[in-house]
Amino acid sequence: MKYVLVTGGVISGIGKGVISSSIGTLLKTHGVKVTSIKIDPYINIDAGTFSPYEHGEVFVLDDGGEVDLDLGNYERFLDITLHRDNNITTGKIYEYVIKKERKGDYLGKTVQVVPHVTDAIQEWIERVAKIPVDVNDPSEPQACLIELGGTIGDIEGMPFIEALRQFQRRVGKENFCVVHVSLVPEPKATGEQKTKPTQTSVRQLRSLGLTPDLIIARCGGPINDSTKCKISSFCDIEDDCVIGLPDVSSVYKVPPLMEDSNLVEYFAKRLNLPLKRNRRALLRWRGLGSNQERALEEVCIALVGKYTKLEDSYASVIKSLRHSAMKINRKLKIHYIEADKLESQENDPVKYHEAWQQLCRSDGVLVPGGFGMRGLEGKILAANWARTNSKPYLGVCLGLQCAVIEFARNVLKWDDANTTEVNPNTNHPVVIEMPEHNTGMLGGTMRLGKRRTNFTTNKSIVRKLYHDKEYVEERHRHRYEVNPEVVQDLENSGLKFIGRSTDGERMEILELENHPFYIAVQYHPEYISRPLNPSPPYLGLLLASSGKLDSYLNSDWEPSPRSGC
Template sequence: MKYILVSGGVISGIGKGVISSSLGTILKSCGFRVTAIKIDPYLNIDAGTFSPYEHGEVFVLDDGGEVDLDLGNYERFLNVTLHKDNNITTGKIYQHVISKERKGDYLGKTVQVVPHVTDAIMEWVERVVKIPVNGDQEPPEVCIIELGGTIGDIEGMPFVEAFRQFQFRVKSENFCNIHVSLVPQPSATGEQKTKPTQHSVRALRGLGLSPDLIVCRSVSPIEMSVKDKISNFCHVAPEQVINVHDVSSIYHVPSVLEAQNLSTYLKKRLSLPTYPARFLLTKWKNLADKYDRIQKKCTIALVGKYTRLEDSYASVIKALRHAALAVNRRLDLAIIEATHLEEETVTNDPVSYHEAWKKLCIADGILVPGGFGNRGVEGKIAAAKWARENQKPYLGVCLGLQVATIEFARNILGMNDANSTEMNPDTPHPVVIDMPEHNPGNMGGTMRLGKRRTVFKSDQSVLRKLYNGNRDFVDERHRHRYEVNPSFIHLFEEKGFNFVGHDVEGMRMEIMELKDHPYYVAVQFHPEFLSRPLHPSPPYLGLLLASCGKLQTHIDKGNRLSPRERLMSENDPDTSESELEMSLRSNLVLKT
């Protein structure tokens, strides 16, 4: 097993997750089986109880793990299925150590950070790296470990010490440290400054880790003189200083790294074998180039609650971008604060109210994502009503399904006070109710989580056609504690509000579609978690197709994209470069 530790310096949030994912993409394109681990040095057991404003969205895995959003980047870039133990937190480690102490596993010894906590970290890593992630039984060959936070943080010290020991435990030829640092460029002088990187590397080396590669993040490409200076002061050769400057899309990052011979260096440094070339990177380059080329826009209004931080809806926004690329459109995202659509905002903040409604009205499609709590729900209900009445394409996800149900009950079924028991426990028409078995009183890890099967009830379902008309079911990831009340289903379906998908037992409503509407679809699961850049999520693809007026044509053609679009969407790493070029060339001739 080969290990690559990615650490960060100067500031957090400089792109360690994207760089780690891109490293994995490069190695996977070289034929290696790659897995990834994210280390978060906070005391929480997992990310499930975080506000999205703390660390962005909570990403959900197949096994129900609620983890850091960087694991979503790993899955999207590497096309792998990770597990909850691929996200290590200080809370998990201490819980594990204390549990062993309570059982007497330490035989009366004084339990200390060194060696017991550091040993637990190393053993955890060695256990997780053996778990297959590619859908087969083959263990990974390379593990990329991203250490969250920045070097010098007191909360991250046990992990730094653990990896100081770990490099000797697994031998130098199996361990590589890549340090990501910021090279700022103050506008006053325009000069790229290396001093923050020097201090960061000095701190890292003082803790016993010496970087093999220094990845410099910068606004613009760094000059050779800057590379030489970093090389001189940070004890690395100039070719070991890599630059990742700001690019138009993250899809360019693997190509930016590989252009600096990263795979060649890693193969030599870690004594990796040479496999026959695979051309996954060619598809990434094509995808990035396509992103830059597209001119036509499609405007989607995202009506949400956590709108101050875009990372709160990271997977949702990425799923929209994947779908937009597939239909040859540039995503124009209009993020709307749900509370600004509510009637009381007219009095308190009329400017925000009218601006929010203007954005909603001119959008080509509307998306209401998941969420919790009462704030903004009435605004989301108003958005669902406007989409239904004005034949505007609508996709509701999780809470988006529930607000669509509440809106229909109020305005079509005549239940004026219909609501969810989450918002109003005493509502006389509880069209959305909690699931008692998932509400034991604790907050963390108690929802209906992870991958579960949805069975289609109707052959005419739009989503069934978008997924694959030959399949009777689909497996998607869930994260919710409330569901549509099955007691009211017959009343909804009599009026054309059809629940076309349910769980295996037939009790929980998973998919609804409105009759005689261009695209009014809502799902209880979170399809964005399984969306991939080269394989967009069908519900999101349907929203973009309907918003562009292409949905019916797409379905009539057997749910097939054009040759060029299909080339970009099929995630087949074994397609040869010559096949790609021939397909592109023939498509160009046909268009000419």
């Protein structure tokens, strides 16, 4: 097994996740089976209880693991299926060590960070690196990308640094490569690329026992030769091991840029990897980056949410929209609309009118998932506007529940229809908490992970988008669902639930009769969208918003590799 450790210096959010994914893409496209591990030094057991403003979106895996959004990057770039243990946190490690101590596995010894915690980290990495990640190939991966979250020098990351220092000796230097990602700022006042921050972070990394083999220098523009020479000299590394990576317009341009820097040859030599040279391997990635820029016609989607001030809060949603836009050769424009701004003009009439103008100027409406009452009424109003104005609408998770509440209020005339999350005493509880998840705990208590949804009819836009499969398997993350007792009333009035769980009790997909495209799903299809294989519901929204849905559904297509039969 070969290991590539990716660390970061100077600041967080420097792009380690995309760089790790791109390195994995280089290796995979040249014949190496790759897996990934993300280390997050926070004490939380997992990402499940994070506010989206705190750490971006919570990404959900097939096995129900709620993990860091970088694992979404790995899955999308590498087209692999990861597991909850591919995300290591301080909380998980300490929980593991404490359980062993309680069982007496340490034979009465004093349990310490070194060696017990550091040993646990190393054992975890070795175990997880061997887990197959390709559903069609049960063999073990050949290389493991390890991304260490945070910045070198963070106090919470120290046990992991020490563990990785020991791990390097354990597996041998020939099987362990360190890639350090560092910022090279370019102050406007001087226009000069500064290397001191990189020198400092590399010095700190070395003081902790790890020496970088490669330095990825991140900068707004290309790194000039004098800067590379300076980093090489002061960081004691070969010139060709300093790789400049400027800001780019699309993340899909990163793998080709890294290939152009001869990193394929570097890793083949440094780790003695059996790479199968394929000069055409990254043509599809080069095409993705250029196609995105060449699109001339625009499609505009209103994303009505409650966390729109931070784009990472809807990372997978936005990427799914972009995958679909590239598929249909459209330039994507997103109107980010704070849902609560649609509700009332009393507090801020200017923002109220701006929000409604943005909604009305959009070609389609997307209401993504979320929790709590803030912005709920605004999302319901957006669903109502799309329904009554024949605008394409896609609701995801809470977006489905908002569509149901809106329909019950305005079509069935149940004025107080609501979700019991907001109003436990409503006379018309159309959305209720799932009984098995009423535990009083937040972390890990939702309906999580991959579940099967059976189609209940052959006449369905959604079923056609999924290439007429009998069922689909998608990932879930919710603890509220449509009340089965009101389903018949809703369907009698035209709101059809054309996809249900295997027991028939959970409403998974709704479709409105006599509407060009009014679709909502309880699951999160964005989690398994891929650049070359967009999520069908998102693709449908973009097609409908571009006026191309009918021509797509009536044309011949190749069967999709997405799960289902």
